[in-house]
Amino acid sequence: MKPTQIVSRRRGDGKSLLTREAIVSAALELIRRDGLDGLSMRRVATALDTGAASLYAHIHDLDELLSLVLDSALSGVRIPRAREQWDKALEQIVLSYLRILFRHAGVARLAISTIATGPNSLRIMEAILQLLEQAGCSAEDAAWGTDLILHFAASTAAEQRARRANLLKEISKTLEEIDAALYPRVYALRRDLLSGGIDRFLWGLRAIVKGILGESGTVRKELTSVKHR
Amino acid sequence: MKPTQIVSRRRGDGKSLLTREAIVSAALELIRRDGLDGLSMRRVATALDTGAASLYAHIHDLDELLSLVLDSALSGVRIPRAREQWDKALEQIVLSYLRILFRHAGVARLAISTIATGPNSLRIMEAILQLLEQAGCSAEDAAWGTDLILHFAASTAAEQRARRANLLKEISKTLEEIDAALYPRVYALRRDLLSGGIDRFLWGLRAIVKGILGESGTVRKELTSVKHR
DNA sequence: ACCTGAACACCGTTCAAGT
């Protein structure tokens, strides 16, 4: 009877079409504004003027949405073309990764708890693997090293984020009140333990990279002997 | 009239007294059995034969409970007395920490997302700070280094845990299917990226420690000049 | 002081039913 009316119910009214991309970008917007805890299927649905059930036509479950959101955020990570100086290039990539994680609260926590396999994660891993090999790492050490570096960056970002919130005050107050006789070093270094922004990050990155290169080759043999003790 | 009956409603019937300790140990038991996602106020309450509301007389909120659970688990971390060989002692402590996190699924995830300030965390930090200073670190580097080491151990444990679940199969399948032309190194190293147990952990720990010691002193000056670029 | 039941404001996910 009225065949022209049989179209997506999303057309005609003000609503835009419901797509995977629209869902992911709404979720990213939400996570950016309210943090990871502010994200829920129901809230994403509300932001898109629909019910939570509608999302399941495009996305398998919350876990999948979170993976997609992480990779979407990582699309902003810049990888330099020229790579003559592997150490400079490595720092650029990892700083860019850090900045992205830092920009959106909550995405850092996501990066920690997920073993990422999205295209942007792969892009970043590929670049770091290449640089570590260029630096003289064995392929196997580069694999573990890449993982180590990315984990370190994600942890740093997540921790910095936690500090932003009123948490920092609370924690430093707790550290201020600990028993200085029982924990003399912790007490003496209570400020250093919480200090540091980009300086601390670069310090850690360089320590890790130096360590990876230093370990390369020599240690695997040692380890096998340790194992059999 | 019947003054002898006016006692805790917890007495008389089979129920044991509701205490902070009982709540924490029930929560730890739950987390050990079902993982972090299996833990909830309501489930802890049920395990103690009561309603969720009753817990709030002893514990401020879920966050506090999680902190208490983490520290309770960390009471199992052993710290050797004799410390002539700082490197051996350090590995013993960190391996003990790792083993504890590994033993109870979910506690590792907890250790990552929390900046721990419980007595057992402090105990562990104090010991590592001491060993790093003994190794020749400056106090400030020891502070950052301790944090770095503990984070690394927690990340490792959390990731290993994630692998135990059916997640590993899924991830390695995904890596098996990626575009080898686009990501040649990731593809070539797909097994190495997921491999490794205690070997990989010791490799990383030694890399980090070597890095920390190598960075000590020289780098802070560099960093200040970098900052002003 | 400690414990309780009921209520409030949320969750993720499923499913039959609509277009």
Next chain:
DNA sequence: ACCTGAACACCGTTCAAGT
């Protein structure tokens, strides 16, 4: 094929009321 409302089985937390 896509979208929907209602339902199911959960959450953390509060609060008046009981002992």
